[in-house]
Amino acid sequence: MAPDRLQRLIDAASANIAAHEEELTTLDRAIGDGDHGANMRRGFAAIEAAGAEISSLEFGAALQKAGMTLVMSVGGASGPLFGSLLMAMGKSAPAVPANAAAVAAMLTEGIESVKKRGKGDVGAKTMLDVLVPVRDAIASGDDPIAAARAAADAGLAATRDMKATKGRASFLGERSIGHLDPGARSSALLVHAICDVLEERK
Amino acid sequence: MNDCVSIVIVSHSPEVARGAADMVREMVGTEVRVAHCGGNPAGGLGTDVGAILRAIESVYGPKGVAMLIDLGGAETNSEMAIEMLPEEMRKNVVICNAPIVEGAVMAATEAAGGASLQAVRATAEEFLS
Numbered sequence: 001m002a003p004d005r006l007q008r009l010i011d012a013a014s015a016n017i018a019a020h021e022e023e024l025t026t027l028d029r030a031i032g033d034g035d036h037g038a039n040m041r042r043g044f045a046a047i048e049a050a051g052a053e054i055s056s057l058e059f060g061a062a063l064q065k066a067g068m069t070l071v072m073s074v075g076g077a078s079g080p081l082f083g084s085l086l087m088a089m090g091k092s093a094p095a096v097p098a099n100a101a102a103v104a105a106m107l108t109e110g111i112e113s114v115k116k117r118g119k120g121d122v123g124a125k126t127m128l129d130v131l132v133p134v135r136d137a138i139a140s141g142d143d144p145i146a147a148a149r150a151a152a153d154a155g156l157a158a159t160r161d162m163k164a165t166k167g168r169a170s171f172l173g174e175r176s177i178g179h180l181d182p183g184a185r186s187s188a189l190l191v192h193a194i195c196d197v198l199e200e201r202k
Numbered sequence: 203m204n205d206c207v208s209i210v211i212v213s214h215s216p217e218v219a220r221g222a223a224d225m226v227r228e229m230v231g232t233e234v235r236v237a238h239c240g241g242n243p244a245g246g247l248g249t250d251v252g253a254i255l256r257a258i259e260s261v262y263g264p265k266g267v268a269m270l271i272d273l274g275g276a277e278t279n280s281e282m283a284i285e286m287l288p289e290e291m292r293k294n295v296v297i298c299n300a301p302i303v304e305g306a307v308m309a310a311t312e313a314a315g316g317a318s319l320q321a322v323r324a325t326a327e328e329f330l331s
Contacts, residue, residue, distance in 0.1 A: 033274075035248060042244055072252050075242025077278035079251065084282075117278065168274045 006055035006062055008197050014044040016193040017186060027182040031169040036182040039076040046073035063090025077167060078183060080117055081127065088113030104139035111135060118166060125162040125169060125176060127183035130155040134191055145195045152191040159184045207313040207322045208235040208261035210295075211306050212254055212271040212280055214247045216240035222270070222303045230310040235261040249276045254283035258295055266294035266319035268326065270306040294319065298326040305329055 017024075017040050025037030047054065047069050054062045054069075067086030071079050092109035093102070111131050115121055122132045133155040134148050141147025157180075164176035167183075209226060213219040219240035226236050237257035242248025249271075258267055271280050277297065284295050296319060298305050305326040312325035 035242075035246075038246070039242070039248065042242075071282055072250075073243050075244065075246070075248035075250055075275070075279075077275035079275075080278045080282035117281070 003055040005197070006057075006059070007051055009194060010047055010051045010054060010066070012193040012197045013190050014048040016189045016196075017041055017044045020185070020189055024182050024186055027180055027185055030179045031164060031172055031176045032182060033168055035076055036078060036186065039074045039078055040082075040186050043070040043074040043079060043082070046070070058094060059096045060090040060092075060094035063087070063093070066090075077118075078186070081114055081183070082186075084113040084117045085110040085127075085131070100138050100141070100144040103144070104135050107131065107135040107138065120166040123162065124166040125159050125164040125181045125184070126166050127181070127187040129159050129162070129181065130184045130187035130191065134187075145198055148191055149195050152188040156180060156184045156188045205265065205316055206234045206263070207265045207309075207317065207319050208237070208263055208267045209306055209310050209313065210254070210257050210261060210267055210269045211236065211238040211302060212249055212257070212269060212276050213238075213240040213302060214249060214272055214276060218272070218302070222306050225303060226306050226310045229307050230314055234310045234313045235263070236306075236310065237261040249279040251279050251283050251286070254280055255286055258283065258287065258291075262291060262294075264294075265313075266296070268309045268313070268319060268322045269295065269297045270300060270302045270309060270326065271297060272302050296323050298323050300326040300329050 021037040021041045025034055028034050028036035047066050050069055054065050057065060063086045067083040071083035089106045089110040093106040097103045097106050120126055122128050130152050133151040137147035137151035138144045159181040164170045169176045211219050211222045219238035223236045223238040237260045239253040239257045243250045269280055271277055280297055284292055308329055309322045309326040312322045
């Protein structure tokens with residue numbers, strides 16, 4: 001991938017997280033410990049700070065470097081979770097995936113890594129409730145970008161009525177119902193940021 | 203000194219981590235090596251994978267390392283740090299499912315007697331039962 005395209009992906013992801021930091025914090029305060037906004041902003045700021053180095057790498061190596069940067073800078077569970085997602089995706093796809101099926105296959109590797117790291121699966125009110133439907137939509141849709149956006153929004157909305165069984169939110173049990181999951185929200189923000197760049201809207 | 207399992211304490215709070223380590227030294231003595239870390243990479247509440255790695259490496263010995271950690275992200279970040287260790291060290295580092303302060307004191311007491319990593323972990327985890 002051209003360095004400027006990677007840099008635009010980094011900038012778009014970082015900007016969308018930063019623009020929604022307060023929202024992520026508010027969501028996390030309701031069912032977690034309120035640090036998700038600041039943690040994600042710090043992680044993506046660190047990626048942005050390393051942007052020149054990351055965007056000079058091959059696609060897969062760049063994803064792995066970005067993932068490791070999140071692991072080392074976030075300070076909460078979302079560091080290893082989002083970090084493992086990117087590292088596994090990068091490991092599985094050394095070069096830019098050639099088509100939607102290859103993107104879905106790359107995302108599958110990332111999803112499996114998140115499941116292992118978080119010892120969870122779909123339906124537990126987590127980032128997986130966005131990532132898995134997005135992967136499925138990319139694999140099956142005629143218009144993968146539009147399908148990914150719609151699946152991210154629907155997946156996020158579905159977390160509202162779920163009962164959390166993973167992470168801090170699981171301490172709340174039934175009381176976690178009625179709130180969107182912050183990790184699902186940040187996953188959706190990243191999906192939209194990537195789609196924006198792919199559509200050249202930025 | 204290398205004859206004892208070492209202890210690593212990881213808390214969201216630097217003060218809790220330091221306080222738990224102080225209690226171990228006070229109650230068990232200094233023959234068991236204890237490292238502690240707390241706080242996110244920016245200095246706020248949270249945990250830091252790099253700091254956890256350095257803590258493990260600072261006290262690592264042939265008998266291994268028992269870790270006592272607090273909530274949520276401390277566990278995920280500690281598991282991540284363990285996976286980032288060289289392969290030959292990885293299997294000698296375990297996370298104890300025990301309360302951080304009580305578990306650390308129990309684990310260190312057992313370790314001081316020269317017990318194996320498995321025995322140290324079991325003693326720390328007994329506190330729950």
